[in-house]
Amino acid sequence: MIDYLIDSHCHIQSIGLDDDPTGLLWSSKGSLSQPAVIKASLQKGVKIMIVVGCTLKDSSLAIQLANDYSCVLPAIGIHPHEAINFLSLDQFKQFEDLIDDSVIAIGECGLDYFYNYSDLSLQKKLLIWQLQLAKKYKLPLIFHVRQAFSDFWSIIKDFLPLKAVIHSFTDDKKNLFQAIDNDFMVGINGIATFMKSSQEIEMLKAIPLDHLILETDSPYLTPVPYRGTINIPKNVFYITEYLSNLRQENFDLIRHQTSFNAIKLFNLKGV
Ligand SMILES: [Zn+2]
Structure with missing residues:
Protein backbone atom coordinates (compact mmCIF):
# COMPACT_ATOMS: atom_id res chain seq x y z
CA MET A 1 0.00 0.00 0.00
CA ILE A 2 1.22 3.50 -0.82
CA ASP A 3 1.10 5.46 2.44
CA TYR A 4 1.42 9.02 1.17
CA LEU A 5 -0.69 11.51 -0.76
CA ILE A 6 0.13 13.33 -3.99
CA ASP A 7 -1.10 16.84 -4.75
CA SER A 8 -1.29 16.47 -8.53
CA HIS A 9 -2.01 20.16 -9.20
CA CYS A 10 -0.82 23.21 -7.29
CA HIS A 11 0.73 26.60 -8.01
CA ILE A 12 3.17 27.04 -5.14
CA GLN A 13 6.03 28.10 -7.43
CA SER A 14 4.99 31.76 -7.20
CA ILE A 15 4.76 32.04 -3.38
CA GLY A 16 6.62 35.11 -2.17
CA LEU A 17 7.03 36.79 -5.55
CA ASP A 18 6.17 40.46 -5.85
CA ASP A 19 5.32 40.14 -9.53
CA ASP A 20 3.36 36.93 -9.33
CA PRO A 21 3.06 35.97 -13.01
CA THR A 22 -0.45 34.60 -12.79
CA GLY A 23 -1.95 37.20 -10.51
CA LEU A 24 -2.52 34.56 -7.85
CA LEU A 25 -3.29 35.22 -4.25
CA TRP A 26 0.08 34.39 -2.72
CA SER A 27 1.43 37.92 -2.87
CA SER A 28 -1.30 39.12 -0.53
CA LYS A 29 -0.23 36.56 2.08
CA GLY A 30 3.19 37.82 3.06
CA SER A 31 3.59 35.39 5.95
CA LEU A 32 3.66 32.29 3.74
CA SER A 33 7.00 30.99 2.56
CA GLN A 34 7.77 28.14 0.21
CA PRO A 35 9.82 26.16 2.76
CA ALA A 36 7.03 26.49 5.37
CA VAL A 37 4.26 25.46 2.94
CA ILE A 38 6.25 22.49 1.67
CA LYS A 39 7.21 21.41 5.19
CA ALA A 40 3.61 21.61 6.45
CA VAL A 46 1.64 14.86 1.08
CA LYS A 47 4.92 13.51 -0.22
CA ILE A 48 4.77 14.79 -3.81
CA MET A 49 3.57 18.17 -5.07
CA ILE A 50 3.15 18.70 -8.80
CA VAL A 51 3.55 22.38 -9.63
CA VAL A 52 1.69 23.43 -12.74
CA GLY A 53 2.66 26.31 -15.04
CA CYS A 54 0.21 28.80 -16.54
CA THR A 55 2.57 31.18 -18.37
CA LEU A 56 6.10 31.06 -19.73
CA LYS A 57 7.55 32.64 -16.60
CA ASP A 58 5.33 30.60 -14.28
CA SER A 59 6.48 27.41 -16.05
CA SER A 60 10.13 28.31 -15.63
CA LEU A 61 9.49 29.04 -11.93
CA ALA A 62 7.94 25.57 -11.62
CA ILE A 63 11.13 24.02 -12.99
CA GLN A 64 13.27 26.14 -10.65
CA LEU A 65 11.31 25.13 -7.55
CA ALA A 66 11.53 21.47 -8.54
CA ASN A 67 15.31 21.86 -8.79
CA ASP A 68 15.36 22.92 -5.14
CA TYR A 69 13.00 20.26 -3.72
CA SER A 70 12.92 16.58 -4.61
CA CYS A 71 9.26 16.41 -3.48
CA VAL A 72 8.27 19.01 -6.10
CA LEU A 73 7.79 18.01 -9.74
CA PRO A 74 7.12 20.46 -12.58
CA ALA A 75 4.51 20.55 -15.34
CA ILE A 76 4.79 23.36 -17.86
CA GLY A 77 1.96 24.91 -19.80
CA ILE A 78 0.19 27.98 -21.08
CA HIS A 79 -3.29 28.43 -19.62
CA PRO A 80 -6.14 29.15 -22.09
CA HIS A 81 -6.67 32.50 -20.36
CA GLU A 82 -3.18 33.43 -21.51
CA ALA A 83 -3.68 32.67 -25.21
CA ILE A 84 -4.06 36.38 -25.94
CA ASN A 85 -0.63 37.06 -24.42
CA PHE A 86 1.15 34.19 -26.07
CA LEU A 87 1.41 34.92 -29.75
CA SER A 88 5.03 35.40 -30.85
CA LEU A 89 7.19 32.71 -32.39
CA ASP A 90 9.87 33.64 -29.90
CA GLN A 91 7.55 32.76 -26.99
CA PHE A 92 6.74 29.39 -28.57
CA LYS A 93 10.44 28.67 -28.97
CA GLN A 94 11.27 29.75 -25.40
CA PHE A 95 8.53 27.51 -24.07
CA GLU A 96 9.74 24.46 -26.00
CA ASP A 97 13.30 25.17 -24.83
CA LEU A 98 12.12 24.80 -21.22
CA ILE A 99 11.37 21.10 -21.70
CA ASP A 100 14.05 19.04 -19.98
CA ASP A 101 14.25 15.69 -18.17
CA SER A 102 12.69 17.14 -15.02
CA VAL A 103 9.41 18.12 -16.73
CA ILE A 104 6.75 15.48 -16.12
CA ALA A 105 3.79 16.89 -18.10
CA ILE A 106 2.46 19.61 -20.38
CA GLY A 107 -0.18 21.75 -18.70
CA GLU A 108 -2.25 23.33 -17.71
CA CYS A 109 -3.68 23.74 -21.17
CA GLY A 110 -7.17 23.55 -22.59
CA LEU A 111 -10.23 25.65 -23.29
CA ASP A 112 -12.13 28.02 -21.01
CA TYR A 113 -15.37 29.38 -22.45
CA PHE A 114 -16.65 30.42 -19.04
CA TYR A 115 -14.35 33.38 -18.58
CA ASN A 116 -13.47 33.75 -22.25
CA TYR A 117 -10.43 35.91 -21.49
CA SER A 118 -8.94 34.92 -24.84
CA ASP A 119 -10.50 34.58 -28.25
CA LEU A 120 -11.75 31.04 -28.95
CA SER A 121 -9.63 30.58 -32.07
CA LEU A 122 -6.50 31.56 -30.12
CA GLN A 123 -7.39 29.16 -27.31
CA LYS A 124 -7.84 26.32 -29.81
CA LYS A 125 -4.59 27.07 -31.59
CA LEU A 126 -2.69 27.12 -28.28
CA PRO A 140 1.18 13.37 -20.41
CA LEU A 141 -1.16 16.37 -20.33
CA ILE A 142 -2.97 18.35 -17.64
CA PHE A 143 -6.17 19.73 -19.14
CA HIS A 144 -8.24 22.68 -17.96
CA VAL A 145 -11.68 22.54 -19.58
CA ARG A 146 -14.54 24.79 -18.55
CA GLN A 147 -17.84 24.95 -20.43
CA ALA A 148 -16.01 23.90 -23.57
CA PHE A 149 -16.28 20.11 -23.69
CA SER A 150 -17.85 19.83 -27.11
CA ASP A 151 -14.97 21.67 -28.83
CA PHE A 152 -12.47 19.99 -26.53
CA TRP A 153 -13.52 16.44 -27.48
CA SER A 154 -13.53 17.27 -31.17
CA ILE A 155 -9.98 18.69 -31.00
CA ILE A 156 -8.41 15.92 -28.95
CA LYS A 157 -9.88 13.05 -30.98
CA ASP A 158 -7.15 13.58 -33.61
CA PHE A 159 -4.48 13.06 -30.93
CA LEU A 160 -5.76 9.95 -29.18
CA PRO A 161 -4.58 7.87 -27.47
CA LEU A 162 -3.29 10.34 -24.87
CA LYS A 163 -2.21 10.10 -21.26
CA ALA A 164 -4.00 12.94 -19.52
CA VAL A 165 -5.96 14.27 -16.58
CA ILE A 166 -8.90 16.64 -16.73
CA HIS A 167 -8.08 18.71 -13.69
CA SER A 168 -10.66 20.31 -11.39
CA PHE A 169 -13.42 18.25 -12.97
CA THR A 170 -16.85 19.59 -12.05
CA ASP A 171 -18.85 18.74 -15.16
CA ASP A 172 -21.64 16.20 -15.70
CA LYS A 173 -21.66 12.42 -15.88
CA LYS A 174 -21.74 12.43 -19.67
CA ASN A 175 -18.39 14.21 -19.88
CA LEU A 176 -17.09 12.15 -16.99
CA PHE A 177 -17.79 8.93 -18.88
CA GLN A 178 -16.31 10.36 -22.07
CA ALA A 179 -13.12 11.10 -20.10
CA ILE A 180 -13.09 7.56 -18.72
CA ASP A 181 -13.68 6.12 -22.21
CA ASN A 182 -10.53 7.95 -23.31
CA ASP A 183 -8.77 6.43 -20.27
CA PHE A 184 -8.15 9.92 -18.86
CA MET A 185 -7.72 10.55 -15.16
CA VAL A 186 -10.17 12.86 -13.38
CA GLY A 187 -8.69 15.45 -11.00
CA ILE A 188 -10.81 16.31 -7.96
CA ASN A 189 -10.08 19.16 -5.54
CA GLY A 190 -11.69 21.21 -2.76
CA ILE A 191 -14.70 22.06 -4.94
CA ALA A 192 -15.92 18.55 -4.11
CA THR A 193 -16.31 19.57 -0.46
CA PHE A 194 -18.82 22.26 -1.35
CA MET A 195 -20.74 20.45 -4.07
CA LYS A 196 -24.32 20.19 -2.89
CA SER A 197 -26.70 19.20 -5.71
CA SER A 198 -27.63 15.55 -6.03
CA GLN A 199 -26.33 15.57 -9.62
CA GLU A 200 -22.90 16.74 -8.44
CA ILE A 201 -22.77 14.22 -5.60
CA GLU A 202 -23.74 11.41 -7.98
CA MET A 203 -20.96 12.47 -10.35
CA LEU A 204 -18.39 12.37 -7.52
CA LYS A 205 -19.56 8.90 -6.52
CA ALA A 206 -19.49 7.69 -10.13
CA ILE A 207 -15.77 8.34 -10.73
CA PRO A 208 -14.09 4.92 -10.87
CA LEU A 209 -11.38 4.81 -8.19
CA ASP A 210 -8.81 3.69 -10.75
CA HIS A 211 -9.37 6.96 -12.69
CA LEU A 212 -9.33 9.37 -9.74
CA ILE A 213 -6.44 11.64 -8.79
CA LEU A 214 -6.40 14.35 -6.13
CA GLU A 215 -5.26 17.96 -6.24
CA THR A 216 -5.61 21.23 -4.35
CA ASP A 217 -5.15 23.82 -7.14
CA SER A 218 -3.51 25.90 -4.36
CA PRO A 219 -3.88 28.77 -3.61
CA TYR A 220 -7.46 28.57 -4.90
CA LEU A 221 -10.40 26.38 -3.88
CA THR A 222 -9.67 25.73 -0.21
CA PRO A 223 -11.71 22.72 0.97
CA VAL A 224 -14.24 22.74 3.77
CA PRO A 225 -13.63 23.19 6.74
CA TYR A 226 -10.84 25.66 5.94
CA ARG A 227 -12.77 27.98 3.59
CA GLY A 228 -11.56 31.55 4.00
CA THR A 229 -7.91 30.55 4.44
CA ILE A 230 -5.44 30.25 1.63
CA ASN A 231 -5.14 26.78 0.14
CA ILE A 232 -1.89 24.82 0.38
CA PRO A 233 -1.00 21.27 -0.73
CA LYS A 234 -1.41 19.75 2.74
CA ASN A 235 -5.17 20.22 2.32
CA VAL A 236 -5.27 17.31 -0.10
CA PHE A 237 -5.55 15.34 3.15
CA TYR A 238 -8.97 16.89 3.89
CA ILE A 239 -10.19 16.29 0.33
CA THR A 240 -9.26 12.62 0.76
CA GLU A 241 -11.10 12.51 4.08
CA TYR A 242 -14.18 14.11 2.53
CA LEU A 243 -14.25 11.67 -0.40
CA SER A 244 -13.73 8.75 1.97
CA ASN A 245 -16.92 9.69 3.83
CA LEU A 246 -18.90 10.56 0.72
CA ARG A 247 -17.96 7.48 -1.31
CA GLN A 248 -17.87 5.13 1.68
CA GLU A 249 -14.35 4.05 0.80
CA ASN A 250 -11.51 3.56 3.24
CA PHE A 251 -9.15 6.57 3.54
CA ASP A 252 -6.06 4.37 3.12
CA LEU A 253 -7.52 2.80 0.00
CA ILE A 254 -8.25 6.18 -1.64
CA ARG A 255 -4.79 7.43 -0.67
CA HIS A 256 -3.14 4.34 -2.12
CA GLN A 257 -5.13 4.21 -5.35
CA THR A 258 -5.02 7.95 -6.16
CA SER A 259 -1.26 8.08 -5.55
CA PHE A 260 -0.82 4.94 -7.63
CA ASN A 261 -2.88 6.54 -10.44
CA LEU A 268 7.06 8.91 -11.85
CA LYS A 269 10.18 6.91 -11.11
CA GLY A 270 11.77 6.24 -7.74
CA VAL A 271 9.00 7.71 -5.59
ZN1 LIG B 1 -4.52 25.29 -11.81
Missing part, protein backbone atom coordinates in the same frame (compact mmCIF):
# COMPACT_ATOMS: atom_id res chain seq x y z
CA SER A 41 2.44 19.55 3.46
CA LEU A 42 5.11 16.88 3.94
CA GLN A 43 4.17 16.65 7.62
CA LYS A 44 0.55 15.99 6.65
CA GLY A 45 1.67 13.09 4.45
CA LEU A 127 -4.24 23.83 -27.16
CA ILE A 128 -3.40 22.11 -30.45
CA TRP A 129 0.19 23.31 -30.24
CA GLN A 130 0.55 21.93 -26.70
CA LEU A 131 -1.01 18.63 -27.80
CA GLN A 132 1.62 18.43 -30.55
CA LEU A 133 4.40 19.15 -28.04
CA ALA A 134 3.12 16.47 -25.66
CA LYS A 135 3.19 13.95 -28.52
CA LYS A 136 6.65 15.04 -29.65
CA TYR A 137 8.15 14.73 -26.16
CA LYS A 138 5.97 11.78 -25.07
CA LEU A 139 4.60 13.67 -22.07
CA ALA A 262 -0.80 9.74 -10.38
CA ILE A 263 2.47 7.77 -10.42
CA LYS A 264 1.20 5.81 -13.42
CA LEU A 265 -0.14 8.84 -15.30
CA PHE A 266 2.99 10.96 -14.83
CA ASN A 267 5.36 8.01 -15.15
Whole structure:
Protein backbone atom coordinates (compact mmCIF):
# COMPACT_ATOMS: atom_id res chain seq x y z
CA MET A 1 0.00 0.00 0.00
CA ILE A 2 1.22 3.50 -0.82
CA ASP A 3 1.10 5.46 2.44
CA TYR A 4 1.42 9.02 1.17
CA LEU A 5 -0.69 11.51 -0.76
CA ILE A 6 0.13 13.33 -3.99
CA ASP A 7 -1.10 16.84 -4.75
CA SER A 8 -1.29 16.47 -8.53
CA HIS A 9 -2.01 20.16 -9.20
CA CYS A 10 -0.82 23.21 -7.29
CA HIS A 11 0.73 26.60 -8.01
CA ILE A 12 3.17 27.04 -5.14
CA GLN A 13 6.03 28.10 -7.43
CA SER A 14 4.99 31.76 -7.20
CA ILE A 15 4.76 32.04 -3.38
CA GLY A 16 6.62 35.11 -2.17
CA LEU A 17 7.03 36.79 -5.55
CA ASP A 18 6.17 40.46 -5.85
CA ASP A 19 5.32 40.14 -9.53
CA ASP A 20 3.36 36.93 -9.33
CA PRO A 21 3.06 35.97 -13.01
CA THR A 22 -0.45 34.60 -12.79
CA GLY A 23 -1.95 37.20 -10.51
CA LEU A 24 -2.52 34.56 -7.85
CA LEU A 25 -3.29 35.22 -4.25
CA TRP A 26 0.08 34.39 -2.72
CA SER A 27 1.43 37.92 -2.87
CA SER A 28 -1.30 39.12 -0.53
CA LYS A 29 -0.23 36.56 2.08
CA GLY A 30 3.19 37.82 3.06
CA SER A 31 3.59 35.39 5.95
CA LEU A 32 3.66 32.29 3.74
CA SER A 33 7.00 30.99 2.56
CA GLN A 34 7.77 28.14 0.21
CA PRO A 35 9.82 26.16 2.76
CA ALA A 36 7.03 26.49 5.37
CA VAL A 37 4.26 25.46 2.94
CA ILE A 38 6.25 22.49 1.67
CA LYS A 39 7.21 21.41 5.19
CA ALA A 40 3.61 21.61 6.45
CA SER A 41 2.44 19.55 3.46
CA LEU A 42 5.11 16.88 3.94
CA GLN A 43 4.17 16.65 7.62
CA LYS A 44 0.55 15.99 6.65
CA GLY A 45 1.67 13.09 4.45
CA VAL A 46 1.64 14.86 1.08
CA LYS A 47 4.92 13.51 -0.22
CA ILE A 48 4.77 14.79 -3.81
CA MET A 49 3.57 18.17 -5.07
CA ILE A 50 3.15 18.70 -8.80
CA VAL A 51 3.55 22.38 -9.63
CA VAL A 52 1.69 23.43 -12.74
CA GLY A 53 2.66 26.31 -15.04
CA CYS A 54 0.21 28.80 -16.54
CA THR A 55 2.57 31.18 -18.37
CA LEU A 56 6.10 31.06 -19.73
CA LYS A 57 7.55 32.64 -16.60
CA ASP A 58 5.33 30.60 -14.28
CA SER A 59 6.48 27.41 -16.05
CA SER A 60 10.13 28.31 -15.63
CA LEU A 61 9.49 29.04 -11.93
CA ALA A 62 7.94 25.57 -11.62
CA ILE A 63 11.13 24.02 -12.99
CA GLN A 64 13.27 26.14 -10.65
CA LEU A 65 11.31 25.13 -7.55
CA ALA A 66 11.53 21.47 -8.54
CA ASN A 67 15.31 21.86 -8.79
CA ASP A 68 15.36 22.92 -5.14
CA TYR A 69 13.00 20.26 -3.72
CA SER A 70 12.92 16.58 -4.61
CA CYS A 71 9.26 16.41 -3.48
CA VAL A 72 8.27 19.01 -6.10
CA LEU A 73 7.79 18.01 -9.74
CA PRO A 74 7.12 20.46 -12.58
CA ALA A 75 4.51 20.55 -15.34
CA ILE A 76 4.79 23.36 -17.86
CA GLY A 77 1.96 24.91 -19.80
CA ILE A 78 0.19 27.98 -21.08
CA HIS A 79 -3.29 28.43 -19.62
CA PRO A 80 -6.14 29.15 -22.09
CA HIS A 81 -6.67 32.50 -20.36
CA GLU A 82 -3.18 33.43 -21.51
CA ALA A 83 -3.68 32.67 -25.21
CA ILE A 84 -4.06 36.38 -25.94
CA ASN A 85 -0.63 37.06 -24.42
CA PHE A 86 1.15 34.19 -26.07
CA LEU A 87 1.41 34.92 -29.75
CA SER A 88 5.03 35.40 -30.85
CA LEU A 89 7.19 32.71 -32.39
CA ASP A 90 9.87 33.64 -29.90
CA GLN A 91 7.55 32.76 -26.99
CA PHE A 92 6.74 29.39 -28.57
CA LYS A 93 10.44 28.67 -28.97
CA GLN A 94 11.27 29.75 -25.40
CA PHE A 95 8.53 27.51 -24.07
CA GLU A 96 9.74 24.46 -26.00
CA ASP A 97 13.30 25.17 -24.83
CA LEU A 98 12.12 24.80 -21.22
CA ILE A 99 11.37 21.10 -21.70
CA ASP A 100 14.05 19.04 -19.98
CA ASP A 101 14.25 15.69 -18.17
CA SER A 102 12.69 17.14 -15.02
CA VAL A 103 9.41 18.12 -16.73
CA ILE A 104 6.75 15.48 -16.12
CA ALA A 105 3.79 16.89 -18.10
CA ILE A 106 2.46 19.61 -20.38
CA GLY A 107 -0.18 21.75 -18.70
CA GLU A 108 -2.25 23.33 -17.71
CA CYS A 109 -3.68 23.74 -21.17
CA GLY A 110 -7.17 23.55 -22.59
CA LEU A 111 -10.23 25.65 -23.29
CA ASP A 112 -12.13 28.02 -21.01
CA TYR A 113 -15.37 29.38 -22.45
CA PHE A 114 -16.65 30.42 -19.04
CA TYR A 115 -14.35 33.38 -18.58
CA ASN A 116 -13.47 33.75 -22.25
CA TYR A 117 -10.43 35.91 -21.49
CA SER A 118 -8.94 34.92 -24.84
CA ASP A 119 -10.50 34.58 -28.25
CA LEU A 120 -11.75 31.04 -28.95
CA SER A 121 -9.63 30.58 -32.07
CA LEU A 122 -6.50 31.56 -30.12
CA GLN A 123 -7.39 29.16 -27.31
CA LYS A 124 -7.84 26.32 -29.81
CA LYS A 125 -4.59 27.07 -31.59
CA LEU A 126 -2.69 27.12 -28.28
CA LEU A 127 -4.24 23.83 -27.16
CA ILE A 128 -3.40 22.11 -30.45
CA TRP A 129 0.19 23.31 -30.24
CA GLN A 130 0.55 21.93 -26.70
CA LEU A 131 -1.01 18.63 -27.80
CA GLN A 132 1.62 18.43 -30.55
CA LEU A 133 4.40 19.15 -28.04
CA ALA A 134 3.12 16.47 -25.66
CA LYS A 135 3.19 13.95 -28.52
CA LYS A 136 6.65 15.04 -29.65
CA TYR A 137 8.15 14.73 -26.16
CA LYS A 138 5.97 11.78 -25.07
CA LEU A 139 4.60 13.67 -22.07
CA PRO A 140 1.18 13.37 -20.41
CA LEU A 141 -1.16 16.37 -20.33
CA ILE A 142 -2.97 18.35 -17.64
CA PHE A 143 -6.17 19.73 -19.14
CA HIS A 144 -8.24 22.68 -17.96
CA VAL A 145 -11.68 22.54 -19.58
CA ARG A 146 -14.54 24.79 -18.55
CA GLN A 147 -17.84 24.95 -20.43
CA ALA A 148 -16.01 23.90 -23.57
CA PHE A 149 -16.28 20.11 -23.69
CA SER A 150 -17.85 19.83 -27.11
CA ASP A 151 -14.97 21.67 -28.83
CA PHE A 152 -12.47 19.99 -26.53
CA TRP A 153 -13.52 16.44 -27.48
CA SER A 154 -13.53 17.27 -31.17
CA ILE A 155 -9.98 18.69 -31.00
CA ILE A 156 -8.41 15.92 -28.95
CA LYS A 157 -9.88 13.05 -30.98
CA ASP A 158 -7.15 13.58 -33.61
CA PHE A 159 -4.48 13.06 -30.93
CA LEU A 160 -5.76 9.95 -29.18
CA PRO A 161 -4.58 7.87 -27.47
CA LEU A 162 -3.29 10.34 -24.87
CA LYS A 163 -2.21 10.10 -21.26
CA ALA A 164 -4.00 12.94 -19.52
CA VAL A 165 -5.96 14.27 -16.58
CA ILE A 166 -8.90 16.64 -16.73
CA HIS A 167 -8.08 18.71 -13.69
CA SER A 168 -10.66 20.31 -11.39
CA PHE A 169 -13.42 18.25 -12.97
CA THR A 170 -16.85 19.59 -12.05
CA ASP A 171 -18.85 18.74 -15.16
CA ASP A 172 -21.64 16.20 -15.70
CA LYS A 173 -21.66 12.42 -15.88
CA LYS A 174 -21.74 12.43 -19.67
CA ASN A 175 -18.39 14.21 -19.88
CA LEU A 176 -17.09 12.15 -16.99
CA PHE A 177 -17.79 8.93 -18.88
CA GLN A 178 -16.31 10.36 -22.07
CA ALA A 179 -13.12 11.10 -20.10
CA ILE A 180 -13.09 7.56 -18.72
CA ASP A 181 -13.68 6.12 -22.21
CA ASN A 182 -10.53 7.95 -23.31
CA ASP A 183 -8.77 6.43 -20.27
CA PHE A 184 -8.15 9.92 -18.86
CA MET A 185 -7.72 10.55 -15.16
CA VAL A 186 -10.17 12.86 -13.38
CA GLY A 187 -8.69 15.45 -11.00
CA ILE A 188 -10.81 16.31 -7.96
CA ASN A 189 -10.08 19.16 -5.54
CA GLY A 190 -11.69 21.21 -2.76
CA ILE A 191 -14.70 22.06 -4.94
CA ALA A 192 -15.92 18.55 -4.11
CA THR A 193 -16.31 19.57 -0.46
CA PHE A 194 -18.82 22.26 -1.35
CA MET A 195 -20.74 20.45 -4.07
CA LYS A 196 -24.32 20.19 -2.89
CA SER A 197 -26.70 19.20 -5.71
CA SER A 198 -27.63 15.55 -6.03
CA GLN A 199 -26.33 15.57 -9.62
CA GLU A 200 -22.90 16.74 -8.44
CA ILE A 201 -22.77 14.22 -5.60
CA GLU A 202 -23.74 11.41 -7.98
CA MET A 203 -20.96 12.47 -10.35
CA LEU A 204 -18.39 12.37 -7.52
CA LYS A 205 -19.56 8.90 -6.52
CA ALA A 206 -19.49 7.69 -10.13
CA ILE A 207 -15.77 8.34 -10.73
CA PRO A 208 -14.09 4.92 -10.87
CA LEU A 209 -11.38 4.81 -8.19
CA ASP A 210 -8.81 3.69 -10.75
CA HIS A 211 -9.37 6.96 -12.69
CA LEU A 212 -9.33 9.37 -9.74
CA ILE A 213 -6.44 11.64 -8.79
CA LEU A 214 -6.40 14.35 -6.13
CA GLU A 215 -5.26 17.96 -6.24
CA THR A 216 -5.61 21.23 -4.35
CA ASP A 217 -5.15 23.82 -7.14
CA SER A 218 -3.51 25.90 -4.36
CA PRO A 219 -3.88 28.77 -3.61
CA TYR A 220 -7.46 28.57 -4.90
CA LEU A 221 -10.40 26.38 -3.88
CA THR A 222 -9.67 25.73 -0.21
CA PRO A 223 -11.71 22.72 0.97
CA VAL A 224 -14.24 22.74 3.77
CA PRO A 225 -13.63 23.19 6.74
CA TYR A 226 -10.84 25.66 5.94
CA ARG A 227 -12.77 27.98 3.59
CA GLY A 228 -11.56 31.55 4.00
CA THR A 229 -7.91 30.55 4.44
CA ILE A 230 -5.44 30.25 1.63
CA ASN A 231 -5.14 26.78 0.14
CA ILE A 232 -1.89 24.82 0.38
CA PRO A 233 -1.00 21.27 -0.73
CA LYS A 234 -1.41 19.75 2.74
CA ASN A 235 -5.17 20.22 2.32
CA VAL A 236 -5.27 17.31 -0.10
CA PHE A 237 -5.55 15.34 3.15
CA TYR A 238 -8.97 16.89 3.89
CA ILE A 239 -10.19 16.29 0.33
CA THR A 240 -9.26 12.62 0.76
CA GLU A 241 -11.10 12.51 4.08
CA TYR A 242 -14.18 14.11 2.53
CA LEU A 243 -14.25 11.67 -0.40
CA SER A 244 -13.73 8.75 1.97
CA ASN A 245 -16.92 9.69 3.83
CA LEU A 246 -18.90 10.56 0.72
CA ARG A 247 -17.96 7.48 -1.31
CA GLN A 248 -17.87 5.13 1.68
CA GLU A 249 -14.35 4.05 0.80
CA ASN A 250 -11.51 3.56 3.24
CA PHE A 251 -9.15 6.57 3.54
CA ASP A 252 -6.06 4.37 3.12
CA LEU A 253 -7.52 2.80 0.00
CA ILE A 254 -8.25 6.18 -1.64
CA ARG A 255 -4.79 7.43 -0.67
CA HIS A 256 -3.14 4.34 -2.12
CA GLN A 257 -5.13 4.21 -5.35
CA THR A 258 -5.02 7.95 -6.16
CA SER A 259 -1.26 8.08 -5.55
CA PHE A 260 -0.82 4.94 -7.63
CA ASN A 261 -2.88 6.54 -10.44
CA ALA A 262 -0.80 9.74 -10.38
CA ILE A 263 2.47 7.77 -10.42
CA LYS A 264 1.20 5.81 -13.42
CA LEU A 265 -0.14 8.84 -15.30
CA PHE A 266 2.99 10.96 -14.83
CA ASN A 267 5.36 8.01 -15.15
CA LEU A 268 7.06 8.91 -11.85
CA LYS A 269 10.18 6.91 -11.11
CA GLY A 270 11.77 6.24 -7.74
CA VAL A 271 9.00 7.71 -5.59
ZN1 LIG B 1 -4.52 25.29 -11.81
